[in-house]
Amino acid sequence: MIGLEYILNLYNLQHIELAERLGIKKQNINMWVKGRQNIPKKYLPVLEELFGIDQTYFGRELSEIEQLEIQKEKLKRDLNPVIKKYEQQFSSGEINDLVEVPIYDQEEMNAIEREIEKAKLVSKFKTAMDIVDHNPYLETYKLMVELLEKVQHESVLHKTIEALAHYYEVLPDGVSSEPEQEGFESELFEVFDDHNY
Template identity: 75%
Template sequence: MIGLEYILSIYNLQHVELAEILGIKKQNINMWVKQKQNIPKKYLPVLEDLFAVRSNYFSREITEIDKLEIQKEKLKKELKPLIKKREQQFAIGEINDIVEKTIYDKEEINTIERDIEKAKLVSKFKEALDIVDNNPYLDTYKLIVELMEKVQHEAVLHKTIEALAHYYEVLPTFVNSQPEQEEFETEIFEVFDDHNC
C-alpha cells in the first residue's frame, strides 16, 4: 500500500473529497494511488500541510513503521500535545549516541512512540537473524527470546547484557543504568577475559 492510500484510509477521506480539497478531478487521485501518475510537485506541500506528514510518504510503499509514524503525526495534529519534558537517553542504531527524547502530556503520543521504538527493535532483530541464510547462532537467538519471555525483569539479566555491551564496546563506558553496574562489570569482565577465546 502506498502512503497516500493509507493516509486517506486513517483520515476516513474518500478520493473525491481529497480531489475537491485540491480542486482537481477524482481520477487524478485514483491515478496517484494506483501509481500510474506521480503526484505533481505543486500538490506535495498542500498534502504535507493537510496531513502533517512529510512528502516522501505519499508516493511510496510504506512499512509498518511508516504506518505508525503516520498515525503519530495524525494524533499530534488532533491532540495538539504539549512537551512535558525532554530526557537524554542513549540510542543504539546507525549511530550510537545520546539523543533527546521528548515526553508529551498526552499519553497516546508517548504510547505510539514506544510502539515505534518496539517496531524498530523487532525489525533490527529480524535483520540480525537474516544476516546469513543458515545462521550458525540460531540457538543463541532462541536463548535470547526465551530469556526475554521468562526473566526480562530480572536485574541480573539486564546487568549482564549491559556488561556485554560495554565489554564489546557497543555501549560507551559512560552509559551506566545503575551505580553498582561498574562494580558488577569489573567482576564479570574477569570471567569474560578468562573464557574469551
C-alpha cells in the first residue's frame, strides 16, 4: 500500500478533506494514492507537517515495519507519552550490544514498540533462512521453531542460546542476563571443548 493511502486510512481522513487542506482537486489525491502520479515535491513538506510523519513515506509502498513506525508516530501525537525510564536491551545488527530502550507511561506506546521489535525479528529470521537457496540447516530452523512454540518459557533454552551467543562472540562478554550465566556457560563450553566443537 502506498504511504499516503495508508496514512489517510490511519487518520480516517477522506481524499476530499486532504484536497481541501492542500487547496487542490480531489482527483490529484486519487492519482497520488493510486500511484498514477508522483506527489509533487512542494506538497511533501506540507504533508510532513500536517501528519508529523517523514515525507519519504508518502509516495512509496510501505513495509509492515514502516506501517508500524507510522502508527507509533501517530500514537505519540495522540497520547503525548512520557518516558518513565530506560531499559537496557540487546540489539542485534552491525554492532551487537546493549541499547537504552524507552519505557513509556502509556501501555499503547510500549505495545507498539514490542510489535515493531517483533516485526524486525521476523524479517531478520526470514533473511537468515534465505541466505542460501537450498539451506542445509532447514531441519535446525524447524527445531528452533518447535522449541519456541513449546518451551520458550524454559530458562535452560534462554541460558543455552545466550551461551551460544557468547561462544560465537555474537554477544559481547560483558552482556549477561543472570549472575549464574557465567557458571552455566563455562560448563557448557567444557562439553564443546571435549568434543572438539
